Amino acid sequence: AQKVTQAQTEISVVEKEDVTLDCVYETRDTTYYLFWYKQPPSGELVFLIRRNSFDEQNEISGRYSWNFQKSTSSFNFTITASQVVDSAVYFCALSEALNTGGFKTIFGAGTRLFVKA
Amino acid sequence: EAGVAQSPRYKIIEKRQSVAFWCNPISGHATLYWYQQILGQGPKLLIQFQNNGVVDDSQLPKDRFSAERLKGVDSTLKIQPAKLEDSAVYLCASSAGQWHEQYFGPGTRLTVT
Numbered sequence: 215a216q217k218v219t220q221a222q223t224e225i226s227v228v229e230k231e232d233v234t235l236d237c238v239y240e241t242r243d244t245t246y247y248l249f250w251y252k253q254p255p256s257g258e259l260v261f262l263i264r265r266n267s268f269d270e271q272n273e274i275s276g277r278y279s280w281n282f283q284k285s286t287s288s289f290n291f292t293i294t295a296s297q298v299v300d301s302a303v304y305f306c307a308l309s310e311a312l313n314t315g316g317f318k319t320i321f322g323a324g325t326r327l328f329v330k331a
Numbered sequence: 332e333a334g335v336a337q338s339p340r341y342k343i344i345e346k347r348q349s350v351a352f353w354c355n356p357i358s359g360h361a362t363l364y365w366y367q368q369i370l371g372q373g374p375k376l377l378i379q380f381q382n383n384g385v386v387d388d389s390q391l392p393k394d395r396f397s398a399e400r401l402k403g404v405d406s407t408l409k410i411q412p413a414k415l416e417d418s419a420v421y422l423c424a425s426s427a428g429q430w431h432e433q434y435f436g437p438g439t440r441l442t443v444t
Contacts, residue, residue, distance in 0.1 A: 218373075251433075257420070258436070258438070259374070259422070259424075259433075260435075261433065261434065305374070309429070316386035316429050317386075318376065318387050319364075320376065321374045321375075322373050
């Protein structure tokens with residue numbers, strides 16, 4: 215069954231601290247896609263990154279980095295030197311193939327990050 | 332490039348009334364999604380279109396919810412009749428393909444009283 219677990223409901227850090235948001239997924243497929251989205255207080259979800267199941271290379275984009283490990287079914291997200299503007303809810307999502315030929319996406323419950331000045 | 336447009340942004344109705352939401356996706360995006368996001372939860376997929384065909388509607392409460400995407404462009408989601416538990420933000424998203432990243436609209440906040 216398709217499932218995404220974000221065990222951390224809320225995290226609070228002080229500005230400039232590093233923080234890691236955990237994501238664990240379950241899927242029966244060998245071909246799937248993983249995503250991270252950010253939902254700031256304004257409410258509109260913003261795409262951050264996509265990874266396919268065949269690419270386990272870690273990725274760094276500025277202060278953001280992602281660690282994809284198939285062996286542990288995890289796709290964790292680290293923010294280095296956090297800033298107040300990073301305060302938001304972060305969602306991990308999984309897209310998996312349907313029997314009908316399409317793909318279906320499910321989202322985790324989200325992790326709310328508070329960065330205090 | 333224009334983003335995903337949704338209207339209205341807010342809607343307050345009484346239970347048993349009807350309501351409709353409209354979404355215009357990013358130009359050229361073949362896949363369109365409607366999600367329900369209840370406060371404090373992640374988005375839950377209601378229905379997914381590929382052009383004007385339905386890919387998945389397994390979580391759409393079909394006794395009261397309906398959606399259409401005529402001509403494979405914009406889409407409407409309707410609730411008839413509304414229940415108190417339908418209070419949520421309804422998000423529309425679009426993507427170039429089903430495995431591609433999704434771009435979300437600002438959402439419609441529905442309150443059912």
